[in-house]
Amino acid sequence: MPTTSPPRARGRALRRAAAPAFALTALVLPAVLSGCAAFGDDRSGVVVTTNILGDLTRAVVGDEAEVTVLMPPNADPHSFGVSARQAARMEQAELLVYNGLGLEEGVLRNVEAAEEAGASGLEVGEAVDPIEYTEGETAGRPDPHFWTDPVRAAEAVDAIADAVVAQVDGADEDRVRANAERYRGQVEELHEEAAERFAALPGERRRLVTNHHVFGYLAQRYDFEVVGAVVPSGSTLASPSSSDLKSLADAVRDADVPAVFADSSRPDRLARVMADEAGLEIEVVPLFSESLTAEDGEAPTYLEMTRHNTGAIADALAR
Known part of the structure; x- marks a missing residue:
C-alpha cells in the first residue's frame, strides 16, 4: 500500500489547516493499522493521490x-477523479x-x-525544487x-x-527512516544506471519528442534537448492544432529525430499523424511516463517504470 511525502521549507509543502475536522463517522472507511493509532473518530492513515507517489510512499x-x-x-493523473467515499x-x-503543481486536475x-x-x-x-515549462x-x-528525474x-x-x-501517530521513526534510506539507495542506483546509458548517446541523438511536455526534468538532468511535443502542453487534456502538428513535424525533420515517445496510457494516434506529417520514417515508442501499470504489467513500480523508460529511450535514440 502507498503513502506520503516529506516536508521541506518550501511553499505549501506541508501544512495542517486550522479548521477542525468535519465529523464524517458514517463515511470513514474502517481500517486496521499496524503499529499505528487506532481509527475511531480520530484522523488515521495516509492518503496518496497518484500511484507513482503511492509506490514511493509505500x-x-x-x-x-x-x-x-x-x-x-494505467490512469491519467490529469483527468482521474474520486468518488464521494474517497473524498x-x-x-x-x-x-x-x-x-501538486497542477498535476491532479480532476x-x-x-x-x-x-x-x-x-x-x-x-x-x-x-518540496523537490520544481522547474518551469519553457x-x-x-x-x-x-x-x-x-x-x-530519479535525483x-x-x-x-x-x-x-x-x-x-x-x-x-504511532509510526516508528527508526523504521520509517531505515525504509527511506534503503529505498533511496535503490533510486540513486536508477540515476547511476540512467546516466551511464544516456552517456553512450552522441550529442546529436540526445533529442526528445514526446506526446506532451513530460520529460523536462529528465532532459535537464541528463543533458537532452526537447525538440517539442505533439500536444504543446504539460497536460494530456489539451489538444494540438493543425499548425502545431506542422510546426513540430518541421522541427522533427530538421532535427532528424528517429523516434517519438508517447505515454502508454494515451492513444498514440496524434504522434503517428505528426510522424506522417513529417514525411519520415519515425518510430513511435510507448513509455510509462504518467502512471504505473497493474502488477502483471511492465511497470508496476517506480523502479521498474524508470528502468523500462531509460532502456526504451536509449535503445530508440541509438538506432
Missing part, C-alpha cells in the same frame, strides 16, 4: 501505517500526499476541501513531472519520511 511507510492510493493503474477518506487522513478541489477540513497536506512537487501554452508554469524522486523519498514521522 516503500517508505512499510507496515507503519495504512496507505490508501486513489489513482488506479471523505481524504478528509479523515492524518496525512494527504499529493503531487481532484484539486477535493485536495483543497481535505486541507480545509484539517487534514495535513504534503505537496511533494513543491515552451508551449504552459511556458512559465511549474512542471509537475518531477519523477522523471528528485530520491529527494521526495526524504520528504515523505519526514512527513510520516511528523504527522502519523
